[in-house]
Amino acid sequence: MxxxxxxxxxxxxxxxxxxxxxxxxxxxxxxxxxxxxxxxxxxxxxxxxxxxxxxxxxxxxxxxYVEGTPALDRMPLGHGDLLRVGRMIRSTHDVSETVPIPDPGGWTMLLPAENPNLMCHNDVAPWNLIMGDRWVFIDWDGAGPSTRLWDLAYAAQSFGMLIDGQPVESAAMRLRAFVDGYGADDALRGALPAAMSKRTAAMFELLRYSSESGFQPWAEMYANGHGEHWRAAAAYVARNQAAWERALKRPE
Structure with a gap:
């Protein structure tokens, strides 16, 4: 049996x-x-x-199967936890440099990056991080060709809780801790605020288009509140881009 x-x-x-x-x-x-x-x-x-x-x-x-609690149930994460998550994603990206990527032209990506050059998880977010004796990212089914910047933009926005209703100063501090953990260089820090805005807007547009076209499961997600969440998040991230730039700029 x-x-x-x-x-x-x-x-x-x-x-x-x-x-x-x-x-x-x-x-x-x-x-x-x-x-x-x-x-x-x-x-x-x-x-x-x-x-x-x-x-x-x-x-x-x-x-x-990995035992533990989704990070989503522990949000917002504290400074030390955000440093750890940033380091985890950096290690994953660094190892991914050794992995040949499939032909991006023959690979279906929901939110494709420009000039993909790295295999990425593509959904490194609190709902896919299990925290227990081990900290492990799960649900790799959407992995495929992307870039460090595009993958990191989504992770930084979601783990930093850059969402409507959050105090901007607190969100900026969480963003800084996450990116410090990743060990981003100046070029990546400089590009990240605009990339977060673009990536968050792209998520909303996917949901909006899906609602209009009936593309599932995204159409149902739009109707169940994800559409409004991402619409507000996209506006919040774009509206406060200057605050993210200040938070990520290293002292002279």
Whole structure:
């Protein structure tokens, strides 16, 4: 008799996802074989990513189940935690330099970066970070060709809680801690505020377009409040760009 399958909830775009023992099973899609190889390389080079475990008897993508609490449940993160998350993402990006990227022209990306040159997670955000005995980013199904800047812009905005209603000074301090943890150089720090604005606006536009076209699951997400959240977040990030620039500028 097989092990019990427990449905996992909380995701928005992965289809049916279940836990079976200490594994997660989800649909095998076109990019899954590349994603499993990518996870293997990250782990070989010291990045604590979920172990890729091939396919099961039902043809599903199998990865290690990671115990812990989503970072989303602990927001806002404190200074030390933000430093740690920034270091985690930097390590992932550095190792990813060793991974050949697929032809971007033949790879479907929801929010494509300009001139992609690096394999990235593409959804490094609090809902995909598990915090427990280990801190591990999960849900790598959207991994693909991107850039450090585009991937970091999304992570910085989400982990810094640069969202409508947050005091700008507090958000700027969280942003600074996260980027300090990453160890960004001056060029990346200078480019990040505008990239965050562009990336946040792109997320809203994806949801808005999906609502108009019926593109799922994004259309349903738009209707369930994600559209308004990202509309307000995009306006907030753009409106306070000067504050982000000041926070990220290193002393002369």
């Amino acid at each position: 097989g092990e019990e399958e427990i449905e996992l909830t909380g995701g928005n775009a992965s289809g049916s996802v279940v836990r079976v023992g200490d594994t997660v099973r989800k649909p095998w899609i076109d990019n899954t074989s590349v994603v499993q190889g990518y996870l293997g390389v990250l782990r070989e080079h010291g990045v604590d990513a979920p172990a890729p475990l091939g396919r099961d008897g039902h043809g599903r993508h199998v990865v290690e």
